[in-house]
Amino acid sequence: MTPFLKPRFTGGRFERHGFPLEVLRDFAAFEQLLIEVAKREYLLDNQHRKRLPRGFSAQFDLQLAGVEKGSAIAVIALVVSGLFEPADATYLARARDQVIAAIASASAGLAQELPPDLLRYFDAFGRSLRAGEQVWFERDQLAPARFDPEVRQTLLRASAAEEWSEEMSLKGRVSAVDAADETFELHLNNGMKLRAPLRDQFRNDLMLGLNEYKKKRQVSVRGVVCRDRSGRLKAFSEVEEINLLDPLDVETRLEMLAELKDGWLDGGGQALDAKALRELAGAFDGFYDSRLALPFIYPTAEGNVQAEWTLPSGWEVSLEIELISKMAEFQAVKGDQLIEQVWQLASNGEGWSKLNAAMLGLV
């Protein structure tokens, strides 16, 4: 079976050479986009016809034939029903080339040739791509066309759409649950409030979150969020997952610390490096022993972080982490007893293993 299209996915989740299942939904949207462009091409070539042949679009079927390495290359094959003219398949090939040209134009900041009503189909295609992830489309004699969340947004801005949607995971507090409207309200940490549909399977977690609103209990909500043309978030149109977060959730705390600006400590106090904080959150998630209590985490005046534990065994523990070098100074105090260590919390997990062992020895 000859490949019809071999888009290469790079960055983020695709570096593991697999395909997240949620990305497969984007292919269905891409097929729909191609078919709509192919219909337009057919009518341009056959201007004597008032309508498309019956079943024109049903004859095409794009199938994911495989995934190749590097980072992840989707092999998409075109299957055409034998009942129809093979020549019709050329319209889908022309549609493919036009859509890829549209992506290349958007990527290069050039004017669009596809009409706005067709560009709206990009609302569903690429929705699941996250920051740092790209799709590359090969072109004859030309450099590959890059498609990423920014290029998608450029295409949607060029469409006549008043709003579009993105798959996102947002954190905040549950500030309202409306049983009559079957919606809930998420109060984001930046102060904005977003409405979202209430689904039965999430009702218990949402009520728990609502009851602990004043205690600042955080929830993460993953779903499809609508944005208006100015890029402002408007509401969730779909909710796929809700997680009630631990009050000491490390990632959430580090995201908050990333918001601190220079001078946060009464004129002193350096801002914390956001990238290093994200790496630290990932390392905590990957290496910190899940049997251990989560730490309280505070910024330091020097722009680093200090994790602290008050253990039931009476130990007071601190771990001052220098964000860039990842050097960590561990100190545990109980009465006259003092334990001090210095480790590098490197990405190989070795320093983390020592931290876990030390903490397990204190509980």
Added chain:
Amino acid sequence: MRPETLLLRQVNPSFVQNGRVTSQVFRPTPKDLEMLSVDNGDLVTAEASFSRFTSTLNCRSKGVLAVSQHECSACCLSVIEDCAPYPEHCSIDFRAVSKSQTEKHAKFLRTNAEQRGWLFIGSNAGDDL
């Protein structure tokens, strides 16, 4: 100053998470030159101390915690009644203490202050950051 004199310490909102304060509140930051600023609780109330810090000095505070002079002595930390930049001002002297001992003493002082509880909490103390 009496052993039971409370030494009032302002707490930056970023040094509080879910109601727990960091031991950093009780150790000097680099700009403090190893002298930790406190107010003499025999001469000023926690509320007045908070008010001066946030209004007059235009600094941020979640509220006021305190350690006693006796607790500082237990760590071999002397308290200097320097009366500057205002008459009630004192400094807990960390100059003769190593970094390791500074952190250890800060933990001890934090635990005592936490057990004593907040002497005053500001009305806009809802957000920790």
